[in-house]
Amino acid sequence: MTTTIVFLHAHPDDEAIFTGGTMALLAAAGCRVVLVTATKGEEGTPRFPLPAGESIADRREAETHAAAELLAVDAVRFLGFRDSGVAGSDAQDHPLAFGACDVEDAADRLAAICREEGADVLVHYDPGGIYAHADHLQVHRIGALAAARAGIATTYEATVDHEYLHFVDVHLVEGANRSLESRKSIGLPTAMISTTVDCRAVLETKWRAMAAHASQIPDADPMVPPEQFADVYGWEWFVRHGPPGPIDALPS
Numbered sequence: 001m002t003t004t005i006v007f008l009h010a011h012p013d014d015e016a017i018f019t020g021g022t023m024a025l026l027a028a029a030g031c032r033v034v035l036v037t038a039t040k041g042e043e044g045t046p047r048f049p050l051p052a053g054e055s056i057a058d059r060r061e062a063e064t065h066a067a068a069e070l071l072a073v074d075a076v077r078f079l080g081f082r083d084s085g086v087a088g089s090d091a092q093d094h095p096l097a098f099g100a101c102d103v104e105d106a107a108d109r110l111a112a113i114c115r116e117e118g119a120d121v122l123v124h125y126d127p128g129g130i131y132a133h134a135d136h137l138q139v140h141r142i143g144a145l146a147a148a149r150a151g152i153a154t155t156y157e158a159t160v161d162h163e164y165l166h167f168v169d170v171h172l173v174e175g176a177n178r179s180l181e182s183r184k185s186i187g188l189p190t191a192m193i194s195t196t197v198d199c200r201a202v203l204e205t206k207w208r209a210m211a212a213h214a215s216q217i218p219d220a221d222p223m224v225p226p227e228q229f230a231d232v233y234g235w236e237w238f239v240r241h242g243p244p245g246p247i248d249a250l251p252s
């Protein structure tokens with residue numbers, strides 16, 4: 001029987017940056033991969049002017065579908081919330097702001113999607129949200145609650161290895177939002193990580209999926225020279241809860 005894995009992410013491009021290699025490897029291993037994105041990244045600033053009539057949400061939705069296709073994702077769902085933006089912005093007060101949404105209601109929505117998709121496994125974020133963006137913190141809370149409600153025994157929290165300095169020093173954390181403070185609080189210590197995935201076999205696919213988010217990420221990541229891309233993005237990290245699942249079976 002095919003194993004179905006649902007990934008919950010906060011914004012378009014998070015799936016490619018943090019779990020793109022794992023998604024591609026799972027699909028290649030015969031799993032059914034479903035991407036649920038909580039928001040459409042409405043607060044992202046496009047790198048170029050969009051055509052008249054096209055909103056940033058439209059653009060980022062299309063980019064999400066393009067990235068998902070590259071990663072061989074079987075289904076893309078949006079949870080229907082709005083990007084909360086950076087701390088202190090007006091976006092945090094929007095009635096649909098994900099970071100301030102009702103956790104119970106959002107968990108019910110996600111649990112319903114998990115049931116519809118026949119989810120065996122759910123992937124969300126570590127308790128620190130990988131880093132402390134309001135929407136990322138919410139992914140952890142809602143993911144954990146939805147898994148319990150949908151009766152999903154195996155969950156993985158996506159994270160980064162805080163001690164893997166290649167990643168912490170240079171990786172892209174939503175561009176302008178990056179600050180020294182957020183770098184310090186990114187990810188988890190090595191000792192807390194249960195599962196490391198070696199994504200180097202699908203690195204070009206991951207690069208293309210990141211580059212599909214062209215409104216946000218120029219040529220995948222201009223801060224990382226091509227020869228260093230594998231050093232920075234070649235591994236993905238998770239904390240598993242419950243019995244071993246399909247991510248444990250991937251190359252490590």
Ligand SMILES: [Zn+2]
Nearest residue numbers: 010011014174
């Ligand atoms: Zn994000």
